Amino acid sequence: MSNNKSLDIPYQEWPLKSQFNIAPLGMAATDFTHQPHRHHHFQILWFTKAKGRHMVDFVWYEMEDNMLFLLRPGQVHQLDCEREGHVIFFTERFYFANKHDKETLYDFSNLFDNWHGYGPILIGENTAPSLLGLVDLMSREHRSPGANGRSIVKHYLNAFLLLAEREKKRNATDTMRPLHHDSRVVQLRRLLEKHYTREHQVAFYANAFALTPKRLNEITKETTGRTVTELLHDRIILEAKRNLAFSHKSVKEICYELGFEDPAYFSRFFKNNAGISPQDFRDIMFK
Structure with missing residues (x-):
């Protein structure tokens, strides 16, 4: 563009x-x-x-x-x-x-x-x-x-x-990547999709299964190769990228919609996970 x-x-x-x-x-x-x-x-x-x-x-x-x-x-x-x-x-x-x-x-x-x-x-x-x-x-x-x-x-x-x-x-x-199935991980996906903009703590999702955060992390790691925190962060970053690339929303607006209270913290979170700042990502998408 x-x-x-x-x-x-x-x-x-x-x-x-x-x-x-x-x-x-x-x-x-x-x-x-x-x-x-x-x-x-x-x-x-x-x-x-x-x-x-x-x-x-x-x-x-x-x-x-x-x-x-x-x-x-x-x-x-x-x-x-x-x-x-x-x-x-x-x-x-x-x-x-x-x-x-x-x-x-x-x-x-x-x-x-x-x-x-x-x-x-x-x-x-x-x-x-x-x-x-x-x-x-x-x-x-x-x-x-x-x-x-x-x-x-x-x-x-x-x-x-x-x-x-x-x-x-x-x-x-x-491709030597065997898939593992666990119905709890399917349910976790649904919970993440429903709550990822508001609930950012592993304990919330673990409580839904009457499990400790450590045990739920073990299950998701075995099944997906990722911890609950990594899966949650991946989903937040993906939605942030979608909004940065395809909406008129400001970084501050996107921050609040994704459940963050501090835009500066959100920018650091995005950069730590995406390797680039939110504004730089938006600028690259529209060079």
């Missing part, structure tokens, strides 16, 4: 006119597509063919064919690539419509977890045909829903997510 003013980062609503939609990637092009933007819902981007790059939360990824990106609500991304493929949008409410769904459908929280380091999933040639078949089934049912259409789409989506998780684990094995 050529000017020194940041822009309020937009939430792209299209094409989610309901709680679920599926479309070819080419149809998902709007005025927002090539700008940093984010969504209120979960998004699956499957690039069957791609050339260029894709930015997710300030990191650019060089594109390859059969690359799958899983985006949580609020993640910032930007497309700068030639592409073919499919995009799926859905809300958590669509997937878990009631208590019965919570008990019978796959919990995708771990699949969209980026605590092991965010990265796309490379889809193997043996899995791609199965995913393509599920995309076709979801598209057909969504366009012309019959009896129990919503439930049928959810089960097709469920199968798609299960295959994606298997590919994610295969990718981790190929």
Whole structure:
């Protein structure tokens, strides 16, 4: 960008006119597509063919064919690539419509977890045909829903997510980064997302599990390679970067919104964790 003013980062609503939609990637092009933007819902981007790059939360990824990106609500991304493929949008409410769904459908929280380091999933040639078949089934049912259409789409989506998780684990094995799962860490993510702007002490989160801070740190370290404090600081810094880069808010306003009382302390906190001051980060983003 050529000017020194940041822009309020937009939430792209299209094409989610309901709680679920599926479309070819080419149809998902709007005025927002090539700008940093984010969504209120979960998004699956499957690039069957791609050339260029894709930015997710300030990191650019060089594109390859059969690359799958899983985006949580609020993640910032930007497309700068030639592409073919499919995009799926859905809300958590669509997937878990009631208590019965919570008990019978796959919990995708771990699949969209980026605590092991965010990265796309490379889809193997043996899995791609199965995913393509599920995309076709979801598209057909969504366009012309019959009896129990919503439930049928959810089960097709469920199968798609299960295959994606298997590919994610295969990718981790190929790169010698085995993934560990602990339901308490999934719950911790939800607590952090809800309270990170107000609760900055590990004791608050440990109390929610009736654990000592030391024990909760041991669990998260084993599962994610990070302590609770590191996970919390990572989340605060990410939100600070989003606001510095994509809003008109002052550093002082961002400081207060993230639960800090002293702007000078917040600036030191940001620099210690990001390696650069808040103002310098904003200036670099808009050179």
